[in-house]
Amino acid sequence: MLKVSGLMKRLDSIVLLRDVSFEVEKEEVMCLYGPNGSGKSTLLRIIAGLDRADEGHIFFREREITGLKSWEVVENGIAYAFQIPRPFKSLSFHENLAIACMRYMNIKNAFKRAEKTAEEFEVSYLLERRSDTLSQGELKILEILRAYLTGGELFLLDEPFASLDVDNARFLKEKLHTLREKGCSMIITSHRKKILEGIADRFILLKEGRMHAEN
């Protein structure tokens, strides 16, 4: 489904990614783990079109998507959720979700779809809340559901468990299980491998911009 080959990224004299290559199959959940500064977020941002690679190629469903604008990457079926949630602050939870569907459906149906998804993920109680009043855990859910509603087939979730307390982390883990059961392919980054056990099919260690181990 996704094929990354020979990805390189430099920032001045610092090499952020060195010859990164991997593949993700359909309905596969891959965990990318490693310490801070290992290049996990950079890699996801490059795949999502939010950043540019210096070298290498990215193919999605056998079509090259290297260098596409981020909205073109979304159109191709790849959705990205930020590590630090970036809600549209002047809008409600409901509007934030609906915006993600408005790209491919009319406004009325987008709101219906957003409502239905919130029910499915048991967060209907948040619908009318303004996003600037949400807690960190609620913002993480919003971020992931918004990515889900873009209609993508592959989800790039950047550190979804970062800065969450135990209860919120458990709650979020349940939601990721729901996404997995729906057959979504995902690349999830994390500092710790353990937290994604039971969700991920495969683990890759990224250290100093290089892929070190795969199991």
Add this chain to the structure above:
Amino acid sequence: MKKIITETSPIIIISAVLYTSPYSSWLFVLMTIYALLTISWLFMRMTGRISMGHSFLLGFPVFLASAGYSISPDVSAQLFLAGCFLSFTIFYIFSEFTGRTAFVFLTLVFSILIWIVSPKFAFEINGYILGGEVGFNFPVIPQKMLHIIAGASLISLFVLHRVVESSRIGYFMRAIGDDETASKAVGIDLRKTKALSVFLSGVSAWSAGLIYAFEFGHVSPEIFSIEFSVFPFIASLLASGNPLFSVFSSFALVYLSKVLNSFYPGLMGIFYSIVLILSPKIGRWAYVKGKRLDEKIR
């Protein structure tokens, strides 16, 4: 629909009341010009771009058109369209290639530059020197007709703003206004949306510019003055960004400028300066009040 009718009713009533005497009608057209300029500014504000150089968008096409009118009406029309295209392109480039803060200063500096340079623009026809600080003549249309045209333009563009705001594209614009990077990540085409926002802003400003030229029968470099540039920011600030209140605050500011300047010329300039200095405090206060009011209306 009901909301739009309720909101436009007061504008129609004010227009009808001020239709009665030539002076009040003239004042209404003047208020409309400023209100249209504020609506134009609000269109751009939707994508998070705060323009401090809206005098350029307002004045450039009509300044060229008035220069062209010295040659022939056809040249005037062509130059107006060229001016619209150029002003759109310049503002689009600014919004595409600069950050939010840079956009504020770039538009301000650019409009001031045009204000300084425009009096140098002069040419000779049949032994007469045209342009310079005096500017160019433009045809006038009867006051009553202009009153109706101005009122209709204001209502149409206000309704357009309301319609766009609650449409799909309006949501995209608001999303970009909140967070450009997050908008990209949900698949919003930033370029198209920003271009549309600048275009809609342009349509409103160009209409205001044309009405201005028809009202005064003359366009001078003063159309690029800093007053036109900061006016929509102040009107919107005092109205907490609400489009309907922004129209009313524009009306009120035009009236206030007549009153203050009759006491002492330039007094309104001092008022604008005070509002700009206090804008962070006024902005916060107006935002909180506006938000509460908005929640009540909803």
